[in-house]
Every structure is written in structure tokens, then in C-alpha cells.
Amino acid sequence: MKFWQKVFLSVLILFVVALNIGMFTVMHFTYKEQLSSVKQRAKGEAYFLRNSISKDFTNLEETSTLTRDKKETIYDSYKTYYMEQNVFLELWSGNSLIGGTFDLNIESRDELDTVDNVQNLLIREVDQEEYLFLACNLEEPYENHILVIAYPLTELTNTRKQLVQMVIATDIAITILLSVILYLIIRKLMKPLKRLSEATGEITQGNYSQEIHIQSQDEFGSLAKKFNTMSERINENINLLQEESDRKQQLIDNMAHELRTPLTSISGYADYMRMAALSEEERIHALDYIIAETKRLEKLSRTLLMIADIREGVLTKTAVSTEQIKIYIQNLFHNQLKEKQILLEVNCEIETIEASEVMLQCILGNLIENAIRACEVEGRITVTFYNHEGTCFTVEDNGIGMEAEEIAKIMEPFYRVDNARSRKHGGVGLGVTLCHQIVKVHQGELRYESEVNKGTKVIVTFTT
Template structure:
């Protein structure tokens, strides 16, 4: 069952209960007031009858008891017996002096006998309301001891009109309640549909998003709870789309990694198999054999280097690192000794200048990071004195920045975000010619993350590249915060 239908049924049931309860209370209250008024009037008339009877009887008692009773009744019946009231007079022995025919015709004798039997010397007045033969009647009775034998004076008052009026009001109220519920039900139905329309819209929107239309969003801008739900739904959809894009990107990176890894293996293996087959099947000169051995050896070393880098990339997160104080001047000296022959061989200008400071980290990993950055810069330069590269380290506010600058070929803007992917190479043919496999920057990114640092790359095609690595001075604390 839909929420709108549940809301419609709940509101209709509540409205029915409230109006039914209110109607019953209102009708019962009005009926009780009217009935009490009639009972009060009946009691008043009964006492008036008793008073008039005793007054009339005393004035004629010298003519005998039966005559006095008869004379008195004849004189007061006209003034008392009105508005549907009927009198009856009974002797103490149970015989009826007046009204016997009426009591028998109406079937009231039994009720009158019960009422008179309940009276005694202390309880000289009583009344009751009974339903008899489809009608409602009020019976009253008083005991008069003015005669030699007690006389019961009573009245029978017809209250059927009151009950019939109540029944008619109930019937009218049922019709009014039915009309009200019909009109109210229609209004509640339309209102429930209107209230739940944004929720239904969100449901349809969720279905379309689940079917692949990820660009859809809710446009509900109301300030109520449904508006908040719509905004939360949009944020959830945005987050899901972002997560999906990340997953798609990761899947593509893994696919590219697998393809690039297979290609990187295929190239040296093809050379190794080809030259091994030549040595096995052909008679070669010593020079040709030397060349074949050299190619097999060089390609084997390339595979060895590739496997070492892959193992280092995979196991770097798993092996616990011990951070120690690393003087930047020690790093500078080591890098100069390593890079000076390379600069001389390629005929380029190079410089390493790291401001004196102490970093907390793993010295071997930091050296590997800085060497890879400088090696990439060297590979991006053409041979000649016009080419230069610079590594500069400076202390900033709570940070230590290492900047690697070159005036090489540069990196296209659309490819900067991908240079840290494993096996990704901007210029594949040149990278392979230089002996690269596209893993160096992936290792750099991993080392920077382990040390709590940040990497920023700025480059213009044909003008050069600037790579900035920023380490917190207290790398161990930054690493704890990141974890």
C-alpha cells in the first residue's frame, strides 16, 4: 500500500472517530438535558397533584371518604392531567380508584405496582422511566395518609416524543456525518496526494537514477522536512556519482596498469627470445654474438629493474617505516654525487640547493623520491648547454618545500593529473628509449603520501615543468593526523 493511501485511510479514520465521538457527546448531552427537564417537570406536576388532592380532600371529607376522593379528583383532573399526563389513584389494598382502564389498556399496571410497592412511611415519593411497547413513559407515585387507609397518587407522563426526537437527530447526524466524511475524504485524498507528491517524485527520480540517468536531481526547494529530504537526496546522489566515477577511474587505472604491464613485459621478452633463438639456430660471428648477449643482458636488467620497482610499489604500504632525523644537507650531497656524471654525460646544467633543515622520515625513500624527480627532469631535457634543471629546498611556515624546475618539453595540461598512475607515460616512445617504464612518479606519489606531504605539478608544453613537494617539518605528527 502506498504512503498516500495509508495517510488517506489514517486521516479518514481519525476524522470519522472524532466527529462520531463529538456527535455522540453532543446528542447525549442535549438529550440528557431535555430528559432531565421533563423528569423535573413530571416530579413537579406529581407534587402539585398531591398538594391539590390533599387540599380538595380536606374540604369535602365530611361527606365520606369515597365521595371526598371522587369530588376532589373531579375538581383537579382538568388542571393536572395535561401535556400527555394521566393520573391514577390506588388504595392501600391494591384496588384502583381512578385510572384503572388506562393502566390496563397501556399495560402499565405491573410497573405501577412495582413503584407503589417500593414506597413506605419513610420513602413517600418515587418515580421511574420505562420503555413499554415501543414507547417511553415516566411513572410517579406519592403516598397520602390523609385518609383512613393510605392512598397512592400517581401520574403517567408520555416521554416517547423525546426519544423519537433523539432518534431523528441521530438519523440526521448520520446523514450529515456521511456527507461530511464524503467531502472530507475527497479533500483528504487530494491533500494526501499533494503532500506525498514530492516523495513520489523522489521515488521516480531514484528509479531513473538507478536505471543510469545519473545527472537527474530534485528541484524541490521548500523549507520543510521534504525539502530537506530532497536536498539530502541530491547530496547523496552527488556523492554516489563521485564514488562511481572514482571506481570507474580506479577500474580504468587497473585496466591500463594490466595492459601497460603486459606490454612492458612483452617488449624485452620479445628481444630476449629473438636473440636467444638467433644464438641457438644461426651461426653468428663473435661480434654478432656479443651484440646478442648484450641485448639479452640489457633487456634482462630492464625486467629486473621493473620487477624491483613493482615490488617496492606494492610492499611500501605493508612494511612498517621507521622515521628518523634526516639532514637536508646529507640529501643534497648524495644527490650531487649521483647526478653530476649524468649532467656531464648529457651536457646539461644542473644544480641542487637544499636549505639547511632536518626532516623526519626514511632517508632511503626520500633519496629515491628526489632522485626519481631529478631523473624525470633530466629525461625531459634535450642535450645541450641551453638545457638546465634545478632542485631548490626552502623552509616555509611549518613546511619544507622542495622544488624541481626544468626547461624541458613540458607536460600537456590534460595529462598532468595522470602522471602518478603506474605505467603511465606522456611520451611512451621517448620514455622507453630513455629506459623508463612509467613507474617512477607512482613511487614518488606513494613516498610523499607515506611522509604526509603534498605534490603539486605545474607545466607548460614546450616551456618546462615545476614540481613542488611540501613536507611538514614534523612528518611523523602529520602522518599520525592523516591516519
């Protein structure tokens, strides 16, 4: 059973029960009031008749003897009037009936057992009809005489039956009307819950961009806003996971390609050396190529391990001297710079830079190495350390430059602007990726500005 059906039935049942209890309680008290009114009327009539008949007996006894026939004559004078009012009378003298208008099949007459002139009242069903019987003694000295009055309760009973029928009919009509109104209200109130359920179903099917539009300020509106926030975050996380998965797959594919090329060359030259009769010069050339490819594989392995260490390690920063860094990079690239007659200029506008010294050496080494590859003979490379909204340094060259499309892809692992030139100088295509990871762990920013045939400028900012 659905939730709205449970709410519908629960509210309907509670209302119907409360309505019936209320209506039947009112009906019961109404009947009691009407019955009490009939009893008061009977008592009044009994009091009047008791006094009247007692006085008539007294008056008659003053002038003559009070015989049974005379008592019956006095009784008859009252009987005719009350029969027209549909009220039945009896007059008893002890256990002897003087006169009566009852034509009823009554087995027991408990009302005749009057004690101390107290009125006896009881309701008795006779021939499937209810009667109110009232019995009382006459006044002294005629207290051995008992007057019995019987009121038929047919009208009251019929009124009660009609009231019951009206209550039942009203109950049915109100229940039907309430059911329709309650159904419409609950269905309207449950629409937001239905939308939430449908949206949840969409999410289980993989549609994480599902949103709910509920214009209300109640709990459903608040729940819808939280649901949309949750759905948005789930969708963002799914997209991030998908992007990360795609990057990992691309890295694996590129790595397989990068490993296959040197391994194929090493295997080919090894087979060549084993199968062919080579001169000493040819053997040395083959060994040099094998050694060069082996070193490239070793460099690839070291770079990948460093990237993994950066992602999982803890950053330890120190105040690194820019002058020491200047000496380090001049010594590191002395032979390469001399070979291509490239001028390296290092400007230190600040004395220290807060960073990991090993990582700083690594990022500068990769950036300057890329700049050397990009420069022609007698090129120029400028490194500058300075402060601008954080600690910054730039590596600028006047080399071949890059297209805008190439700048957008340069962060991708194993991407090379010039494959032939990069492989010739031992590049593995992970330098920029490694630099990006180092800057990221320093909570910094890495930007490229480049123009074809004019050069490239790399700007690194450490914000912390």
C-alpha cells in the first residue's frame, strides 16, 4: 500500500469514527432528554389524578357510602378523557382491579409493588411496543388504592428510529464527500513526494543530473532543495570520477605506447647484434642506442615515481635561497647551454622562496630543459624570481613557441609539442605534468604565455 493511501485511510477512519461517536452521542442524549420529558409529564399527570380521585372519593363519602360501583363511576369519568389522549389508566384496590383500559398482554406487574407511597416508574415492551408505566398510591385514607398510568412511547421510538436513519444517511453522505475532498487534498499534498520518488528512481537509473522544481516553503520545498544540492554534487563527483578515470586510461595507453617504442628499439638492436657480424664501430653504435633508450626508460620510471610521491607525500617547505638555486641551474645546464650557445640569465629580485627545495629544483629543471629544446642556436633564456600577489618566478625563452591549442594540451601526460625533437633529446613527455603536480601541492598556479616563432613564458605563483 502506498504512503498516500495509508494517510488517506488513516485520516478517513479517524474522522468517520469521531463523527459517528459524536453523532450517536448527541442522538443518545436527545433521546434521554425526550424520555425525561415524558417521565415528567407522566409524574405530573399522576400527581393530578391522584389528588383529583382522592378528593372525589372524599366528597362522595361525605354524602353516601363509597361502594365499588361508585368508585368505578368516578374512574370512568377520567378514563374517557385520557383515552382520547392515548393514555391508559388503571385503578386498583389492593389486589382487586376496579377499572382499566389496558388491553395488553402483560405477564408481570412489578409497578404495583409501591412502598411508602413512592411512585414506581418503568419501561416495558408489550406486543413489540414500548410503554412507560407509572404507579402511585392515592392520598390517605385511600392509600390502599393504586393508580396506574401507561404512556405509549411509540412516537418517541419512531422519532428515535428516524433520527438513527437520518444519522446513518448523513454519515454516509459526509463520508463520501470527505473521501473525495480528502483524496484531492492528499493527492495534491503528496505530489512533491511523488516527484521526489520519481527523481530518486531516475538517479538509480544513472541520471544524476535530475532536478526537482517544487515552489513551496514547507518541508517538501526544503527537502527538494537539499535533494537538488545532493544531485548536483553527485553529478559533479561522477563527472570528476569519470574525468579521472579517462585520464588514468589515457595515461596507461600513453605509457604503453611510450614503453613499446624504446623496448622495440632495444629488442631490435639486440637481435641485430646477435644475428649479424658487426664491425666494432657498428657494435658501439648499436650499444649507444640501446643505452640511450635504457636511460630514457629509467628517466620515465623516475618521473612517474616522483609524480606518485608528490600526490601521496607530505609537503615540507623551507626558505630556499634564490642565489643557491641560480648556481644550481647554471651548473646543471652548463654543457647543454654551451653546446647550443644559449645565454641563461637569472634575476633574483627576492632573496628566498618558501617551497620544497627538491621540488623547486625539479620544476625549474624541467622548465629550463624544455626552454633549451625550444631554443635555436644562440637563443636566450631568462629566469626571474620576484614578488607579486605571492612568490613568483618566470622562465622565458625566445624559442619556437606554441599554438593556443597546444597550450591547452600541454598539461596532458606524454604530450609533446614536437615529438621528433623531444625524443632526440631524451624527453619522456611528463615534464610539464610533473611541474603541474608540484605547483598544485604548493597550492599555486602555473600559466603559459606563448607565441609561435617568438617564444614562451612560463609563470609560476606560490600563494602559500
